[in-house]
Amino acid sequence: MATETPPVVVEIDSLAAGGDGVGRLADGRVVFVPWTAPGDQVLVRLTEERKRFARGEVSEVLRPSPDRRSPPCPIAGECGGCAWQHIDYPAQLAAKAGILRDAIERIAGLTSPAEIPVRSATELGYRSRARVFAQAGEVGFRRMRSHEVCGTQACPVLVPELNAVLGNLAQAPPEGEAEWLLAVGDGGEVSIRVDGPGAKASAIHLRVGEDPLRIGPGVFFQANAALRGQLAQAVGEACGRGERVLELYAGAGFFTLGLGRAFAQVTAVESNRRAARDLGHNLSAADVPADVAIHPIPTEDYLADPRGPRPDVVLLDPPRTGLPKGGPEALAALGAERIVYVSCDPATLARDLRILTERGYRLSALTAFDLFPQTPHIEALAILTL
Ligand SMILES: C[S@@+](CC[C@H](N)C(=O)[O-])C[C@H]1O[C@@H](n2cnc3c(N)ncnc32)[C@H](O)[C@@H]1O
Incomplete structure (x- = not known):
């Protein structure tokens, strides 16, 4: 019968491009651990072992990094949108x-x-474009590495206009699945595009210096207002x-x-x-x-x-x-x-x-x-x- 490897103590040294904390195992292999911060000492349960690296999950924070904080979002750790809410x-x-x-x-x-x-x-409060999902009576964002929806009424990184839209959508979730693309312009105008065949929405307008910029539905724009x-x-x-x-x-x-x-x-x-x-x-x-x-x-x-x-x-x-x-x-x-x-x-x-x-x-x-x-x-x- 296979026995599970006991958890190991890892010192987190840095953060990797994908967001995970990075430490080393006793045998020298790098280990990637989400929801950690540089300076943490954590007890890690290994979930994947390869020749040159491993992945794991925190089973206990033994000594928290001085850079750790209490996340400003109540669904941090569940929602796939933000991986670093727990870091100053x-x-x-x-x-x-x-x-x-x-x-x-x-x-x-x-x-x-x-x-x-x-x-x-x-x-916080900077993001002027977002994709919002509905599934099984919940409205919110995708869970981390999953297609499931993590329900929420508000999101601290959204600008206030989009938080208001998210709150309204969450008050009256549709039956079945839905997907919306929300965008807000510099004048506060909100575009709500329901994704799917025949999707329609209005354009928004940004200002670049003195110039107004029209952005049609679904067209890329720099989302940090x-x-x-x-x-x-x-x-x-x-x-x-x-x-x-x-x-x-x-x-x-x-x-x-x-x-x-x-x-x-x-x-x-x-x-x-x-x-x-x-x-x-x-x-x-x-x-x-x-x-x-x-x-x-x-x-x-x-x-x-x-x-x-x-x-x-x-x-x-x-x-x-x-x-x-x-x-x-x-x-x-x-x-x-x-x-x-x-x-x-x-x-x-x-x-x-x-x-x-x-x-x-x-x-x-x-x-x-x-x-x-x-x-x-x-x-x-x-x-x-x-
Ligand atoms: C990161 S956005 C930048 C757009 C613009 N510079 C801005 O700041 O709003 C990348 C743009 O490249 C376009 N794009 C994607 N692949 C392309 C390709 N192979 N050739 C030309 N344009 C492409 C996208 O439609 C998008 O408008």
């Missing part, structure tokens, strides 16, 4: 700088800046001014309008048709002086057949997957003096930076933006120069 906010920020540094050094093989600044705004203005400004400063700029993954134009005032020619690539339509609308509504060409095609297609003369600057803001295979090589071949890379995944950023730096680019600045407090997600802004 300054320690979350330090962990994000550490994860980014580790990726730059280990994956890109570069010397990371001695200090990586992490820009942040408010740690408190910090996105700083991100737009930092990206604008990183791009500077010049003759020609190429923007890949332009979305509805969050950065494009600023580029249209700083460059004479803007080429914007965005594969989502609805986002590209909003981009066209937003550029004409803002009456930007630049000559703008929009390519509603995938970046990979554009990079396989780039148009026009060499850009001075390339700005890119890809999804988590980073550039496609062969993308960094094709990007380097464009020969722009400066590449401004906005990334939401340190691992794919570092993978792409490795190739770009092998082709002559130098990482000249790196900043993180905490767009998703209480979670391990990290947004990074990297500037590369030739």
